[in-house]
Amino acid sequence: MIGSGFAGLSAASTLAQQGCEVTILEKNYQPGGRARLYHEEGFTFDMGPSWYWMPDVFEDYYRQFGHSVSDFYELRRLDPSYRVFTQGDQKADVPAAYDSLVAFFESRESGAGARLEAFLAEAKTKYDIAMSDHVHRLSDSITEFLDLNTLLGTTRLQMFHSLKKVIRSRFKDPLLVSILEFPSLFLGATPETTPALYSMMNYADLVLGTWYPMGGMYEVIRAMVRIAEEQGVKIITGSEVTAIDVKQGVATGVICGAVHYTADAVIATSDYHYTEQVLLPEQYRRYDEHYWGKRTMSPSALIYYLGVDRRLPGLLHHNLFFDEDFAVHAREIYSDPQWPSAPLFYVCAPSVTDPTVAPEGSENLFLLMPLAPGLQDTEEMRSRYFDIMIERLEQRIGMPIRDSIVVNRSYCIRDFEKDYHAYKGNAYGLANTLMQTAILKPKMRSAKVKNLLYAGQLTVPGPGVPPAIISGQIAARDLMKQLKKTNILTKTPAHV
Numbered sequence: 303m304i305g306s307g308f309a310g311l312s313a314a315s316t317l318a319q320q321g322c323e324v325t326i327l328e329k330n331y332q333p334g335g336r337a338r339l340y341h342e343e344g345f346t347f348d349m350g351p352s353w354y355w356m357p358d359v360f361e362d363y364y365r366q367f368g369h370s371v372s373d374f375y376e377l378r379r380l381d382p383s384y385r386v387f388t389q390g391d392q393k394a395d396v397p398a399a400y401d402s403l404v405a406f407f408e409s410r411e412s413g414a415g416a417r418l419e420a421f422l423a424e425a426k427t428k429y430d431i432a433m434s435d436h437v438h439r440l441s442d443s444i445t446e447f448l449d450l451n452t453l454l455g456t457t458r459l460q461m462f463h464s465l466k467k468v469i470r471s472r473f474k475d476p477l478l479v480s481i482l483e484f485p486s487l488f489l490g491a492t493p494e495t496t497p498a499l500y501s502m503m504n505y506a507d508l509v510l511g512t513w514y515p516m517g518g519m520y521e522v523i524r525a526m527v528r529i530a531e532e533q534g535v536k537i538i539t540g541s542e543v544t545a546i547d548v549k550q551g552v553a554t555g556v557i558c559g560a561v562h563y564t565a566d567a568v569i570a571t572s573d574y575h576y577t578e579q580v581l582l583p584e585q586y587r588r589y590d591e592h593y594w595g596k597r598t599m600s601p602s603a604l605i606y607y608l609g610v611d612r613r614l615p616g617l618l619h620h621n622l623f624f625d626e627d628f629a630v631h632a633r634e635i636y637s638d639p640q641w642p643s644a645p646l647f648y649v650c651a652p653s654v655t656d657p658t659v660a661p662e663g664s665e666n667l668f669l670l671m672p673l674a675p676g677l678q679d680t681e682e683m684r685s686r687y688f689d690i691m692i693e694r695l696e697q698r699i700g701m702p703i704r705d706s707i708v709v710n711r712s713y714c715i716r717d718f719e720k721d722y723h724a725y726k727g728n729a730y731g732l733a734n735t736l737m738q739t740a741i742l743k744p745k746m747r748s749a750k751v752k753n754l755l756y757a758g759q760l761t762v763p764g765p766g767v768p769p770a771i772i773s774g775q776i777a778a779r780d781l782m783k784q785l786k787k788t789n790i791l792t793k794t795p796a797h798v
């Protein structure tokens with residue numbers, strides 16, 4: 303198994319549960335992939351994900367191994383879910399309780415409360431159907447797609463309409479539109495290019511809610527590592543795979559510098575592009591550079607991990623600075639890639655909920671500005687955008703911050719490339735646009751190497767923590783089927 307992010311841990315534990323002997327090789331010194339931790343001066347920063355959405359996926363995963371969430375961490379629902387700073391000095395807190403949410407929509411726009419209820423009922427249908435079975439499929443054939451289409455019914459599916467069109471045909475208030483369009487960012491795309499199928503993410507956001515595992519998002523990695531170890535998975539960190547060994551078209555192991563690991567099968571959860579282009583000889587690659595050059599990657603990001611030695615009462619746990627034009631920033635990410643002229647950004651302050659992530663009286667801040675992948679990333683650009691974000695943050699919360707910063711670390715495109723071999727420094731894989739949904743994503747099964755599979759955020763079902771967990775499960779189950787067919791399991795345990 304290559305990689306110890308959510309996909310690698312999930313695939314490894316699922317295989318080990320079925321009797322395979324599994325070794326995870328991870329290039330970094332800490333398991334967790336994009337979700338690693340960074341400690342400094344008494345602050346504990348989650349380096350990647352901060353939104354815990356779709357709690358059902360985590361619970362289902364733990365249940366697969368006879369556990370439940372409460373075995374690992376205390377999960378709190380955030381209320382309000384998040385704060386949105388909008389243009390014209392307005393701000394709004396999105397309530398967690400359903401009735402308050404409907405009332406909030408109604409207070410912004412007459413009739414919007416009822417329209418929201420109808421919109422969310424539709425979104426729930428999509429969520430239930432997609433999550434019941436389809437999300438767990440390999441997405442390898444058109445039949446699976448047609449099957450999903452039939453189940454949802456063309457009108458309810460709205461696969462060929464954009465999320466933007468569906469939202470804007472029902473809501474006019476700019477703040478409500480921002481709230482409903484924002485989950486498309488999770489999918490790595492814009493509301494124009496995201497199929498309306500993904501309004502199921504609005505259901506995840508507004509109905510299933512925004513949660514926080516006390517201790518931080520890394521608690522999920524700790525839980526998944528514990529499960530992996532209970533299942534007998536061996537995790538070797540600081541061990542970079544330099545090649546996948548293929549003999550007569552079959553994966554027979556991996557090479558880590560001078561060390562050779564033999565295996566009956568390999569699942570690669572490292573970035574798909576890197577795995578094919580660098581770890582495999584040319585004749586075994588399904589996709590070439592031209593193919594990857596045409597993909598719409600999810601954005602990269604400029605991130606600042608800041609320790610601030612004062613409390614900042616103007617912030618909630620999650621804060622969206624949507625006080626500039628999203629359309630302009632989106633154009634500068636996707637169609638005309640450049641450092642943004644007036645960026646939107648996001649500030650997470652987990653210390654608002656969790657006293658363990660910052661020293662007493664301090665605030666733990668994570669600033670994230672989405673950025674076109676592949677841009678030139680220089681110290682000068684980082685610090686220019688730091689100034690822009692800090693200035694807006696200070697202005698909107700009405701409090702100076704700059705002089706209270708005691709920890710200041712930036713992270714951007716070059717770091718994603720170096721730490722994860724991320725293609726163009728992408729932060730979270732491939733965008734879920736219409737042309738890159740389900741069967742149109744890079745395939746899980748290698749076309750040219752037997753017993754080699756890919757999993758994680760660049761293949762199905764897509765970017766994000768819950769999809770990465772599911773991706774690992776799909777790959778593991780498919781591999782088990784293949785191993786059974788080829789009778790490798792007769793010499794149990796198979797080694798992956």
Ligand SMILES: Cc1cc2nc3c(=O)[nH]c(=O)nc-3n(C[C@H](O)[C@H](O)[C@H](O)COP(=O)(O)OP(=O)(O)OC[C@H]3O[C@@H](n4cnc5c(N)ncnc54)[C@H](O)[C@@H]3O)c2cc1C
Binds near residue numbers: 328351572760767
């Ligand atoms: C800044 C940021 C914020 C995010 N916010 C959210 C959020 O709030 N909520 C959410 O749900 N999702 C969020 N995401 C997305 C989510 O974190 C990812 O989709 C998910 O973590 C991907 O998991 P993965 O296992 O597919 O990949 P990864 O986590 O990238 O794991 C792949 C692993 O493979 C390793 N690897 C690569 N090459 C090699 C090699 N040659 N040898 C050995 N190991 C190798 C890497 O080091 C890495 O550990 C965010 C992502 C980022 C970066």
